Amino acid sequence: xxxxxxxxxxxxxxxxxAPSGGGKTTLCDLLLADHPAMAYSVSCTTRAPRxxxxxxxxxxxxxxxxxxxxxxxxxxxxxxVVHGHRYGTLRRAVVDALAxxxxxxxxxxxxxxxxxRQAAFSExxxxxxAYVDVFIAPxxxxxxxERLQKRREDAPATIERxxxxxxxxxxxWPEYQYLVINDRLEAAYRELSAIVAAEHCRICPx
Numbered sequence: 001x002x003x004x005x006x007x008x009x010x011x012x013x014x015x016x017x018a019p020s021g022g023g024k025t026t027l028c029d030l031l032l033a034d035h036p037a038m039a040y041s042v043s044c045t046t047r048a049p050r051x052x053x054x055x056x057x058x059x060x061x062x063x064x065x066x067x068x069x070x071x072x073x074x075x076x077x078x079x080x081v082v083h084g085h086r087y088g089t090l091r092r093a094v095v096d097a098l099a100x101x102x103x104x105x106x107x108x109x110x111x112x113x114x115x116x117r118q119a120a121f122s123e124x125x126x127x128x129x130a131y132v133d134v135f136i137a138p139x140x141x142x143x144x145x146e147r148l149q150k151r152r153e154d155a156p157a158t159i160e161r162x163x164x165x166x167x168x169x170x171x172x173w174p175e176y177q178y179l180v181i182n183d184r185l186e187a188a189y190r191e192l193s194a195i196v197a198a199e200h201c202r203i204c205p206x
Contacts, residue, residue, distance in 0.1 A: 010129060010130065011097075011102055011103050012196060013098060013116075013120070013131050013132065014031075014104065014134065014195075015113050015117070015131070015134070016105065017113045017133070017134070017135050018135065018137065018138075018169075019137075019138070019144060019165065019166030019170060020148070020166065021162070021166075022136050022137060022166075022182060023138070023147075023188065024136045027136060027180075027189055027192055030189050031196070032105065039093075041094055041097075041104055041108075042057065042059060043060070043087050043089055043112075044059065044060040044079075044090065045060070045061060045062065045085055045088075046086040047083075064086070070088070075092070076090060077089045077091040077094055078112045078119065079112070080109065082109050083165070089106065089112065094127075098130050099126065110169045110175075114175065116133075117131065117175070132177060132199050134176060135179050136182050136188070136192075137179060137182065141167060141170075144166055145159065148162060178195050
């Protein structure tokens with residue numbers, strides 16, 4: 001008879017951050033395609049949709065009044081102001097998915113990640129056991145500038161503001177458990193996938 005323990009895979013709450021244009025959306029899309037059971041945490045925001053973004057799929061687009069109502073009702077696990085707009089993550093969606101044994105992916109800025117991190121480690125329990133965070137960084141600010149210009153979504157002044165914000169965000173990478181440099185997409189995705197696989201095997205204290 002084998003003395004090996006029965007392996008029970010723990011659900012992972014994967015928090016992924018990057019400066020605007022860092023490639024986290026593409027990497028997250030690839031991860032979701034390879035892990036169809038993974039739940040994607042759809043953030044709420046007060047900003048207007050961009051391009052082909054769809055309400056309820058890319059974001060929950062809320063009015064400022066509705067966002068404030070949810071804040072006062074305690075519905076957000078985290079919320080922050082980014083580039084003049086409010087963003088937040090609904091607590092119930094994350095907690096319910098983890099309780100069902102599903103991995104949860106959060107594509108979130110450094111402010112929001114800091115709040116999620118604090119909540120997970122102060123509350124303990126399932127949030128702390130599941131919590132994993134990864135910072136996706138471009139190889140340089142010059143490379144990031146080139147990516148933002150190629151997107152052709154923002155005016156030059158907006159790009160400069162985003163680059164200034166990116167410098168501050170990139171300085172916070174030591175707060176994260178993992179760092180992935182997105183120089184080549186394929187290599188960065190292999191690293192991100194390896195992190196998920198390793199975390200599923202990690203023995204997590206109660």
